[in-house]
Amino acid sequence: MRPALFRTRITELLGIRHPILAGGMGPRVSDARYVAAVVNAGGMGFIVAAGFPDPDEFRSELRRCRELTAGRPFGVNLYLSRQAGGVERLRRQIGVLIDEGVACVETAGANPEPVLPLLREAGVKVLHKVPAVRYARTAVKLGVDAVIIVGNDCGGHPGIHGIGSIVQAAHATQVIDVPIVIGGGIGTGRQLAAVLAMGADAVVMGTRMLVTEELWIHPAAKDLVVQGDGTESVIVKKALRDHHRVYRNESAEAALALDDAKVTDFEQYRPHVMGSLTHEAFVTGDMRTGMLDYGPAAVFADAVEPAEVIFDRLIDDASAAAERLAALRPVSECDPRGS
Ligand SMILES: Cc1cc2nc3c(=O)[nH]c(=O)nc-3n(C[C@H](O)[C@H](O)[C@H](O)COP(=O)(O)O)c2cc1C
The missing domain is CATH 3.20.20.70 (Aldolase class I)
Structure with missing residues (x-):
C-alpha cells in the first residue's frame, strides 16, 4: 500500500x-x-x-x-x-x-x-x-x-x-x-x-x-466493464424526470423508447426497471437486461485487480x-x- x-x-x-x-x-x-x-x-x-x-x-x-x-x-x-x-x-x-x-x-x-x-x-x-x-x-x-x-x-x-x-x-x-x-x-x-x-x-x-477483484459480481459482468470504453453509458427515464445513468442493454433501450415517446406512466417502465433484474444480471453475468448503473469511467477500468x-x-x-x-x-x- x-x-x-x-x-x-x-x-x-x-x-x-x-x-x-x-x-x-x-x-x-x-x-x-x-x-x-x-x-x-x-x-x-x-x-x-x-x-x-x-x-x-x-x-x-x-x-x-x-x-x-x-x-x-x-x-x-x-x-x-x-x-x-x-x-x-x-x-x-x-x-x-x-x-x-x-x-x-x-x-x-x-x-x-x-x-x-x-x-x-x-x-x-x-x-x-x-x-x-x-x-x-x-x-x-x-x-x-x-x-x-x-x-x-x-x-x-x-x-x-x-x-x-x-x-x-x-x-x-x-x-x-x-x-x-x-x-x-x-x-x-x-x-x-x-x-x-x-x-x-x-x-x-x-x-x-x-x-x-474482491467484488462478488459475475466475472462476465466485470469483463464487460473491462471491454467498455464508456460509450455504452446512457441516461434513461428522462421523461419521468428520474434520470438514471446505466449500461446500454435491452432494458435501457426499452426505457429509451418510452422516453422518446414521452411516456410518463411509470407502470410502462416497470417491467424493464425492476430491481430484481439488476441483481439477476450481476449474479449470472448476463447483462442484457436490468438497470445496471454504469458511467463513462468504465473506460478507466482496464483490468480486474x-x-x-x-x-x-x-x-x-x-x-x-x-x-x-x-x-x-x-x-x-x-x-x-x-x-
Ligand atoms: C453498480 C452501481 C450501483 C450503485 N448503487 C448506488 C446506490 O444504491 N446508492 C447510491 O447512493 N449510489 C449508488 N451508485 C452510485 C455510486 O455510489 C457513485 O456515486 C457513482 O458511481 C459515482 O460515479 P461513477 O460511477 O462515475 O464513478 C451506484 C453506482 C454503481 C456503478
Missing part, C-alpha cells in the same frame, strides 16, 4: 489514508467483503443498507465487515426514500448501525433532515450525496459533516440538471465550506489531483470499482500529475534554481 500522500479535510474527518471513497453500490453490490477491501486499501467504502432490509441480516453484514477490517472504520449508504414508511425503515436501520459502531454514512436520494439529528447525536459522520451544488448548499445549512457532489458523468443518478463534474468541483469549492467530495467519471489519479487542486478534499468512484492495486495506481498517477504541474511553473529570475 502506498504511504499517505495527500492529507485533506476528508482524510482527517474519516481517519483514512487516501482521499478516495468508493460510493455505495446497491442493491447488494457493495457488500462487507468489498467494503472491507476498500477500507483495508486505505479508502472509505459503504455497505448499502437498502440491500439488507432484514435488521438481523444487516447487523450480521456490519459485523462481518468489522471483522474483515480488523476494527477500522467503515461506512453505510442510506437511501432516503420519499415513499410511505421510508423514514421509519431508515430509523430501524440507523438504530442497528449506531449499535454496531458504524463511523459514517453516505446519505442520498432526498433531503437528510429527518434522520440527521439521530445520526449526529450518535456521533456518526454524515456525508450527503447530491447531483448539484445547489442541493449541497441546503445540506450544509442542515449541518451535514461533508458533501459528496456527483456530476452528470456518474453511474446511477446524475439528477436532472446535467452539470458535469469539473464544473461542480470548481463551483463547489467557491461556495461550500465543509469538506467536499467530487464524483462522476472519476477513475484516474490525474482526476484526483485535479479535484484536490481545485480545492476539494476527495473523490468518490463507483463504475471504476466494478472490476475490483484488487482494491489495493487500483488505489496504488491512482495514487501513483496523482503523484505524477502533481509533479507535472510543479514542472510547468516557470523558473523566476529571483529563484535560486534559476541562477
